[in-house]
Amino acid sequence: MMQIRQLTRSFATATTTTTSNIPIKSSLILSRTPIVTQDISEFEKLFYNYQEELERRLMWTFPKWFYFKKGTVAEREFSEAQNYPIPNARGVWFPQGNPDLKHGRDRRFKQEVILPKKHIESDNNNKEEDSDNDFDNVGRPIRANSRITKFDKENDQTSLERKLPRTLYLLVNQNGNWKFPSFNVLSENENSGLHKIAEDGLRIIGGDKINTWSVSNSPAAVIKYDSNNKIIHNTDNNDQLITREFLIKSHIIAGKFDLQKSNNSVSDFKWLVKEEIKDLVDISYYSKIDHLLSDI
Amino acid sequence: MFTVRSTVKTITAHVKPTQQLRYKRDKAGLNPQLERIVNQLSVMSAARKQPRLLKLCDEDYIKHRTVMKAWSLYRKNKIEHNESLLEKQYQSMNEAAAELQSINPKLYEIANEHQFGKRFPLEIRTPTDFPPRQIWFYDYFPKVDGSKQQ
Numbered sequence: 001m002m003q004i005r006q007l008t009r010s011f012a013t014a015t016t017t018t019t020s021n022i023p024i025k026s027s028l029i030l031s032r033t034p035i036v037t038q039d040i041s042e043f044e045k046l047f048y049n050y051q052e053e054l055e056r057r058l059m060w061t062f063p064k065w066f067y068f069k070k071g072t073v074a075e076r077e078f079s080e081a082q083n084y085p086i087p088n089a090r091g092v093w094f095p096q097g098n099p100d101l102k103h104g105r106d107r108r109f110k111q112e113v114i115l116p117k118k119h120i121e122s123d124n125n126n127k128e129e130d131s132d133n134d135f136d137n138v139g140r141p142i143r144a145n146s147r148i149t150k151f152d153k154e155n156d157q158t159s160l161e162r163k164l165p166r167t168l169y170l171l172v173n174q175n176g177n178w179k180f181p182s183f184n185v186l187s188e189n190e191n192s193g194l195h196k197i198a199e200d201g202l203r204i205i206g207g208d209k210i211n212t213w214s215v216s217n218s219p220a221a222v223i224k225y226d227s228n229n230k231i232i233h234n235t236d237n238n239d240q241l242i243t244r245e246f247l248i249k250s251h252i253i254a255g256k257f258d259l260q261k262s263n264n265s266v267s268d269f270k271w272l273v274k275e276e277i278k279d280l281v282d283i284s285y286y287s288k289i290d291h292l293l294s295d296i
Numbered sequence: 297m298f299t300v301r302s303t304v305k306t307i308t309a310h311v312k313p314t315q316q317l318r319y320k321r322d323k324a325g326l327n328p329q330l331e332r333i334v335n336q337l338s339v340m341s342a343a344r345k346q347p348r349l350l351k352l353c354d355e356d357y358i359k360h361r362t363v364m365k366a367w368s369l370y371r372k373n374k375i376e377h378n379e380s381l382l383e384k385q386y387q388s389m390n391e392a393a394a395e396l397q398s399i400n401p402k403l404y405e406i407a408n409e410h411q412f413g414k415r416f417p418l419e420i421r422t423p424t425d426f427p428p429r430q431i432w433f434y435d436y437f438p439k440v441d442g443s444k445q446q
Contacts, residue, residue, distance in 0.1 A: 024399070035431060061344070061347075065335065065338075066335055103344060105347075107346070144426040147426060149431065160432045165423075190403065195407070209438065211438070213420070218389070219389070219393070219407065220388065220389055222388070222395045244399065251420065253420050254436040256432075256434050291381050
């Protein structure tokens with residue numbers, strides 16, 4: 001049985017060895033995934049605010065007696081922090097209708113639960129800054145880092161630390177064209193596969209101090225060029241002169257793309273988001289890669 | 297009318313207090329254990345905690361309907377856009393695979409090999425609301441291939 005199988009396999013390889021010399025290229029779409037969460041649009045912001053207000057209006061009254069035992073210091077601090085509404089009283093005219101208080105909440109409106117401040121912030125500003133940078137100090141105030149980095153302000157497009165909520169893509173200026181880095185598939189390196197050729201080529205032009213993770217062995221798209229390096233859109237002609245460029249997707253995880261001086265074909269590189277790519281590359285090239293790039 | 301307090305009183309009338317009391321507390325209310333049960337049940341009951349019913353006038357109701365409709369349209373467009381993107385990506389993958397198979401079956405075979413043990417890398421970050429102090433790790437050195445790697 002095994003022999004038969006081997007026999008059929010050998011026949012299979014025999015047929016596949018008749019590959020022609022059609023020029024093939026392997027291209028790498030190297031992306032940096034978002035580091036911070038997506039920015040929400042103005043409409044989404046407004047809608048979420050509306051929903052939250054509705055939810056708060058329809059909220060049950062906060063059961064203070066459950067969380068704070070009567071007569072404790074915590075209960076007193078909590079009670080002091082609240083803004084209690086004015087209760088209804090006979091003979092008093094309320095222009096916005098009579099208050100309807102239950103458990104210290106006006107049931108006609110939302111309840112605002114205010115938490116008492118635990119620690120008093122120091123008045124001295126210098127002292128605060130000192131304690132901010134003192135990472136050994138566990139009691140330092142918690143402050144979130146900015147979502148906009150200095151590279152955003154400088155608009156340094158070669159930096160990996162720009163546009164944190166978006167996916168960045170590596171584009172190189174290869175032989176005068178801005179595109180994803182692409183590499184020739186030669187007969188000697190054909191055995192390693194398209195993904196390996198693309199990953200190895202990236203290390204030749206960008207140094208090997210880069211950690212990448214290719215999404216798949218198989219290509220995400222194909223772009224065809226004619227002999228004049230123009231993109232062909234129709235798929236009928238099976239010409240020997242047509243160059244086929246296969247796009248492989250990959251993520252950068254660590255390290256950096258460091259342009260090697262020894263390489264002549266690549267002169268420049270940029271880390272860009274989708275909209276910036278649209279402005280930079282050829283329209284015909286962009287139409288081929290448009291759907292492969294993330295909107296986020 | 298049943299209140300939480302009265303029902304608990306009738307159900308648990310036979311439960312004896314475990315805590316030793318100096319004086320008889322018949323009139324002082326429930327014992328501490330029952331008090332706690334009443335407290336916990338009262339959190340779940342709607343009595344005296346529900347807000348007034350929200351009554352919208354016609355204009356406000358139309359506004360509310362408009363907002364919800366706009367949101368559903370926005371969501372629908374977004375989902376449809378994503379679906380069309382996925383469809384296009386699938387088509388282009390298909391096209392690339394067919395092309396590769398026709399021009400170079402060997403590369404096609406390598407491209408379709410099953411990748412055993414392929415996992416998403418642990419080093420990759422999940423997006424957070426705010427960036428870390430060190431945003432990117434630059435000092436990466438490639439692993440020296442040991443006996444495990446080919």
